[in-house]
Amino acid sequence: MTSKAVSRLTFEVSKDGKTYSPFWITTYKYDPVVQSFVTEQKTLMWNADSAAYVFGDGGGCKRWNIVRDARGRVLTSEYWYQDYSTPTPQLKQRLTATYADSVGHAVDIKYEGLEYDYNTNEDVWQETESYRSIKWAATDDQYVDIDASFLQGEQRMLAADTYYAGQANGTLSVTYDAKNVEDYAYVIDQPGVGKQEFKIWTTDANGSYEYHNKTTYIANDYQGSGWDLDSVVVKNDDHGYTVSQEKFLLSDVKVANGEGYELQDGNKYHITYHPEYDIPQSVAYEGYYYISTDPDNPWGSFEQRYVETKRTDYSDYINAAEGAGEFTAIKPVGKSAVDIDVRMGANQVSFTAPGLKSYRLFDAKGRVCLLATGRDGGTVNTSSLPKGQYLLQIVTANGVKCVKIAK
Structure with a gap:
């Protein structure tokens, strides 16, 4: 199976709000086994002088090389950057994984990175963090990373001993919601230091979520005992796109002073959608900043409020055929295909469409998950798709039809 490659071309609005200039192109490639994992992300910036896309400030290429054994288990994963x-x-x-045949899953996972050695005056490979004596609720051994959610494919970690730079960093325990495993909580208990407690949960059908991150300190030579808590609230619209993100902060010191949550940071988004394909067409950003209230004394008086910081218009999402060297834009056909019959099942979507030319499945970020052709119909297997919103585009000789799919 070959990796998919998807590109997005964006246009930034200039200061006059009218002139648009190309800004960057990002291409993605995906692991053929864990298909939701990006194995390459390449961003090229527009250079006006050379009129070409180049590695500029903010551009770069990230790549993960994954090695699996004959049983399909991940042995190593290397991260490259340019x-x-x-x-x-x-x-x-x-990343290096160690397996125990008696258990059947990875029991140790070690990360190594290049760290500067002042004794030799050069970068050397050193262990940065590791998880040992891992216990799993479920794992398919096809993970390629241990991310902050401990979730990837069927991967669900229950407990582990954690280490940083080879030193014990406490025990980790994770719990998951019975109905939605993406709602999880974990505790890292560091003897003599304190506990870090983290919990995330969804709040509505659109995938909006909150998380609380609490750290409890034990009195030591550096600080007194106490705790801090930050809370992040992320709201999505009915398309599944984020429309606001706000971060609040609270500490025992503020509680003692009778204070409540304080908004520390926040962003809001105003999104307009493509009239036919139901994907973002324009996004305006607002940020929560300290703004001067006195024009004559700009540094003497401030208040916090949301102000517009950037506005972005997106071109058509485009699919890059690997090795083709060309980008084919998704263009409206112009007529509706009223003779298409779509049937929604538990794990598949099937349809009949006389004169079918092709059909594509897009995820909520506009990435092409599937591109296929057929005669008079087709079937999309949704059982392996990650939870989220999708758009099925069906193109026939008589027109085009787009169907929303919620997983």
Whole structure:
């Protein structure tokens, strides 16, 4: 199976609000086994002088090389990075997994990175963090990373001993919601230091969520006992796109002073959608900042409020055929295909469409998950798709039809 490659071309609005200039192109490739995992993300910036896309400030290429054994288990995963300052990709991090036949799953996972050694005056490979004596609720052994949610495919970690730079960093325990495993909580208990408690849960059918991150400190030579708590609230619209994100902060010191949550950071988005394909067409951003209230004394008086910081218009989402060297834009056909019959099942979507030319499945970010052709109909297997919103585009000789799919 070959990796998919998807590109997005964006246009930034200039200061006059009218002139648009190309800004970047990002292409993605995906692991053929864990298909939701990006194995390459390449961003090229527009250079007006050379009129070409190059590795510029903010551009770069990230790549993960994964090695599996004959049983399909991940043995190593290497992370490479390249930007405008490095002529060739540089190996930055590697993951190594150790398996025990009696258990059947990975019991140890180690990360190594390049760290500067002042004794030799050079970068050397050192262990940065590791998970040992891992216990799993479920795992398919096809993970390629241990991310902050401990979730990837069927991967669900229950407990582990954690280490940083080879030193014990406490025990980790994770719990998951019985109905939605993406709602999880974990505790890292560090003897003599304190506990970190984290919980995330969804709040509505659109996938909006909140999380609380609480750290409890034990009195030591550096600080007194106490705790801090930050809370992040992310709201999505009925398309599944984020429309606001706000971060609140609370500490025992503020509680003692009778204070409540304080908004520390926040962003809001105003999204307009493509009239036919139901994907973002324009996004305006607002940020929560300190703004001067006195024009004559700009540094003497401030208040916090949301102000517009950026506005972005997106071109048509485009699919890059691997090795083709061309981008084919998704263009409206112009007529509706009223003779298409779509049937929704538990794990598949099937349809009949006389004169069918092709059909594509897009995820909520506009990435092409499936591209296929057929005669008079087709079937999309949704059982392996991650939870989220999707758009099925069916193109026939008589027109085009787009159907929303919620997983």
